[in-house]
Amino acid sequence: MNMNMLSEKVKAVINKIDFSGNVLVKRNNDFIQQYSNGFANCTHSILNNEDTRFGIASGCKIFTAVAICQLIEKGQLSFASKLSDILNIPFPRFDEEITIHHLLTHTAGIPDYFDEEVMEEFADLWVNQPMYLMRNGRDFLPLFQNEPMKLKVGERFHYNNAGYILLGLVVELVSGKGFDKYVIENIFKRAHMEQSGYFELDALPSNTALGYIDEENGEWKSNIYSVPVKGGADGGAFVTAEDMHRFWQALMKFELLSETMTKQLLTPYINTDNDYDRYYGYGVWIDKKEDSISKYHVMGYDPGVSFHSAYYPESGLISVVCSNKSEGAFDVFKEIENI
Template structure:
């Protein structure tokens, strides 16, 4: 059962046949100041990141070509520099995407899972070197005897996201309750074989982060979703962020519907068409995260662009962990795969590391913590430039290929690469 996967570039063979997309005017939020603030007037804001600049023009160009639907936000020191929304949150009901539209995050919400675990370590309820089986029963012996909390956080547990090396995961089930969803997770887990001995390699694992969510629930005595709400969302002022159920996803017109690209060039509403899947899926039906009843530690929390800026501000301000444990959360633990070349063929400057939840690249000599997410009709990214006080949010209700060029341009313009 794959709930979400990391953002990965994918060029579809045909473009979708959607109508013209238009920008939605910005309504000022209670935290984020409008462009023209004191910071903008000091000249520290590159013109290409301001309204009408290169970044703004590029996103609009993609939207006009039907290659982007969603919300982008660039903030400096927690204050909005640029915010735009394009496309439809719900085409059937004619509801446009807005600056404060709520999006399913897919794997971007692993940021919250990792932070929840770090909070519990700070509270003395966990140790990073603890075997997961110290707190959770039901793990197969090969996992129970070897996998630590650190392994799960750094994707070095050996779980991966396939049942056996080279074997495809089983088709996703459509769940009508969270209890049934978790029962299916545990049933699948018992059939997994480790791809490698824990700690010897890195393989991205949504299954591992789902297990971390279960660990948080067991240690705290409350659901993972409630723990994150009370200990991350509320202290950070993230008023629209939650782990919504599929029923809420359908009923709440503030939440964007994912539109999955199909082989015939069309896009279908994932929440209303559970029998359909993404063309990027691994199983016969294709992936559709709406088949799960609710997001888990592995992915599919929901948030808005303004709330994700609030998350960065709260994290930096010490409202979510003490400063030493914030450093533990954001600092790279192991070297990850090298950064790819950009679209012009130039080698991207830096190296990527895995932190305890975020990915922690060094790009153009600047430290970044970031995470992307992708599933059928979902492409998301949160990036916080640690030493520059920039936050960049890209939230899309289109498939995986739609935002990688946006992230590449954002990173280049923010760091001056």
């Protein structure tokens, strides 16, 4: 495999920002661009390669949305199902009219454990709450379950990680399986994403990139004390670039959901920015251009993680940019779009 299959313009951006990660662009199964750069393990000088697994932070909210839609297809749930009727967990200050649809579209109005509208540093969460104890969805409940509503139900889009934590708990209750096990069995295996999973930072499998945070003094540190030890329904899965490509293919070929349900997942339900033609479906961002959809995309940012991936319906192109640094994926992703 030619790992130098990359345009000079994209390569220039990679060199300028010292990008660490993998780039993959394919149309159907034809390689358009592919490139690996930087170290998966800086201490031991282990290079990233085409099969390196990367954390994708919130980029995996779409997996949670697909899981919910699968359960709805089976008749075990509906988009109108109320959170208060499903989970036997006390949320004393939550509105009882919150539905699965509200949680999927970030319109439930609930408080978030990490509110991106008021907080900047995700790592600050773990000063008083040890990150090594955060291994499943229930571990996050004390961070938000007793807080008041931030907004009225359905009032507006408010990007919300806690909402997806709750969706993960719904998946567990309805399916009778742990969230990660459900996703691996019903999404990853069906999409042939053989290298992907929800790995623990203190038990990472081989060929998995460690996340790195650049310090102001020019040095770096790993992200092991800056993110939860294990990801879940709101983010934190690990994938290879090729596995993410396989996910988009399986989704768009209706191998994960029926055609009708896939269209529901990909419907632009709520405008996310009044100044931009960007919408949110179920676990996926949707950009419009002149009343037609120009791309479906997912993204994720955590300390030591940056990720962007998109499917472009007009061309059939799929792009994936994974990085094991806090920044970089967006710059490379935009340059790919420019060309």
